[in-house]
Amino acid sequence: MLGERIRGTAGAFAVGAIAAHLVSTVLQNTPDSYNQDLRKFTGGWPIPGWRFFAPNPGVQNVHLLVREVKSDETEPTPWRDVTPQVAHGWKQVVWNPASRGPKALFDAMQQLSVMSSNHAEFNWVTQSSPYRLVFSASRASAGDDARALQFLLMNVFPSAPPEQRMKPILTSEWIPLHPAVDSEAAAA
Structure with missing residues (x-):
């Protein structure tokens, strides 16, 4: 009882x-x-605070483009989009562990976009964690025979007129990929 x-x-x-x-x-x-x-x-109990889209809804997509210089070439490859594709389906509402990596990259690209729009010094930007994260994602997409790569963040406004749809945010410097090999070749 x-x-x-x-x-x-x-x-x-x-x-x-x-x-x-x-x-x-x-x-x-x-x-x-x-x-x-x-x-x-609430007595110290944390209450979730979601603001989803308001007051600043997203009106653009951020894309990561990469080009590289191959070991046996002098001209860079054409730009290619390496933005991760995220699956969208009914299961992802409940369980979507694969969204964390693309979300981290998206957040880093957004942070670089904010730095760029606030006219941050390029040297300061290249030392930031978001820049290093975006470089790492770019590096993962480079071929084994690439000796240098460059990445470009591009805002794409789907609802804008065609001539105003794309706006570059940030272009990295050329980043050597095999510094040990390059320095050995320079020493020889």
């Missing part, structure tokens, strides 16, 4: 806690004018 009462009380408490959490989450994600004082009622 006492065991059933404890289980019933624990179950009611769990249902109440989940309901309170859901209500708090809904209130937390309403316009700011409605939830300014919500934090003092």
Whole structure:
């Protein structure tokens, strides 16, 4: 009898806690004018705050383009798009562990876009973590016979007129890929 009462009380408490959490989450994600004082009622419990698309919806796609110079050539290859393709389907709503890598790359490209639009010094940009991450993704797409590569971040505005659809964000310097081989060749 006492065991059933404890289980019933624990179950009611769990249902109440989940309901309170859901209500708090809904209130937390309403316009700011409605939830300014919500934090003092949560008792330190973290309430998710999602802002999905507002107030600045995304209107462009960021693409990563790469070109390289092969060991036996002097001219670079044409630019090619190496932006990761992310599968979109009903299963990805529930379980999508493969989205983390492309999301990290997308976030790094967005950060470089912000740096570029704020006129950051190029030397400072090349020392940043986002730049190194984008370079690593670019390097992974280079062929084994490439001796240098360059990457380009390009904003693509799908709804813009054709002549205004693409806007370059950042072009890297030429980055040598095999410095040990290059330095040995230079020493010889």
